[in-house]
Amino acid sequence: MTPATTVGDWAGDRLAHEAVVFDRDDQVRARVLPYVREGLERGESMVVVASDTVRGIIADEFGSATDEFAVFADSIDHWAGGWPETLAANQEGMTSLIEAGLPWRRIGEPVWMALPGGDVWSRYEAIANEAFSDYPYYSLCLHDTRRLSPELVDNALRTHPLLWDGTEVTPSPHYQSTEAFLRSQEPLWSRAPDDREGSTVTRAGEARHLVHAGMPPSASHVLTGDVVLAVHELVVNAITAAGAAEVTHWRENGAVVWEVSDDGLGMHETAAGYTPPRHEQERGRGLWIARTLADEATVRPYGPGTAVRLWFALHDAPGDTTGHPA
């Protein structure tokens, strides 16, 4: 009979992603300490990015052994001010562990989800299940209901395939596919207005001129530069896939919306471009950059091809009543 472990049937060869929801420190202690102890006994690297409270619990138990952890850092310091930077740093931080070729254990407590703009992190919890599926680590994600809103806790239950039920690891009954979760979080893909402006372009330079001409005068130089680059990268992808791109734009709830579509056989998964390309990959940065520059971005099939819609919030624009896209 196989002895019970703290990580279910995880064999250390791919990602396991578990949510722990708690509201008392003794619950954390009960889950985290055996998990760490077992990892150390197995010689697995340990990555801890958590609140003072959780790190204190671990430090009280393991003392100077935490000095040997691959990472033992404060969550709030880990937040780089925005999701793209934090995600890129996370990915970069895994490089040496991947290169070592051995399994590792992670404890993450994304307290930054409670910060302004931090709620979008739920989407990356969903994305991780696919993007990092072949990485050999166990990710234990702690969610303190005293810190996080019910909505964020609900998101955690929907984005983690595994759940700690207080005594053992079980499949989460709330887990949703990455695509279903993302669609529930992204702006609705409403019908584009009939009076939208735009045209078909066959050269990326044309699209840049189109953006310069189509941005409202109130838009800052920096915002226009961001839109130019984001639309340009989508157009380059579209031209590569189909030889031409249809570029349209309109205003919506205080934002400018730019849509780039093509009828080529390209990548149109909802999750496309949510994570930066891996270090060794030469290509795949265009859509990632477009997502990092936009306030919102969605990808949908468009006939046999792809349509990507980007929202950029206009601040203090005349006639607009809200500052953020729907």
Added chain:
Amino acid sequence: MSGVRGLDTAVGLGRGEHGCWVYDGAEGVRPLLAAYLAEGMRLRERLLYVGAGPREVLVDELTDLPGRDALLREGVLGVCCFAELEVPVPTVDGVRAEPPAGTLPVVGPRLPAEAFRRFATDAVAAGHVGLRLALDVTTLLAEGAITPRLVDAELAVATAFSVDHATALCLVDRSRAGSGARVTARLHRIQHLEGVEPTFALVPTPGVVHLVGEVDTTTADDLGRALAAYADATTGPLALDLLDLDFIDVAATRALALFERRMAAVGRSVSFAGVGPAAATTLRAFALNGEGQP
């Protein structure tokens, strides 16, 4: 876009300007030289035509210039072969000396960076308002590739401009240089190349190379070739100034990243200065570190 512009005719270049004109076939160069140098004559500039030679061929190419022979006699017009300006690579006991970082040749013969400066100062000393230089650089390309000799010539022109009395037009024959003619044009802020939009330039100056204008997926290959040529012509660390860069996309930044990697493989560093918002996003995506706005 700022910093890069097209050139429709061979006249109208101001003092301190340095352009490139790509022509097609030997017959194309005569009217071009005549128009460009005749304008200099009217402006009371001293005229200098430099090419592969021999000298009688260069003189013959100036046939369409009104009063050519008189101008030659009076010293208003000079012709010069590259061989007269170039110097052999310095050697110590027959072995090529290791050149100081960033300036001197790797293989020779090489054109010294100061080659044209003396002509410019002499022209002013002789009562001319400045020096007007025409250089046919076609033979400085080898099988369509830019050679260190060509980069030397560009650096020598850039050095002449430090006295602020020079106007220069580099000429390159597309029928002989192939795609190298287009890359050569990209080494200039002012470009004439039929059918090719002047979108970006990689301008070599002593110690630093300036990336100017808009560079994207359609021109990333030219950027890579121009960078490689500059690297081959120099040694030591390479500084790339992006202050006048208006736009760069992922594909062009990938060319920078590949270049940086190749340089690192031979122990040379690449630094980026003048990084503004236009470049910061894509540079970050490739972990290329800029020093920001100076």
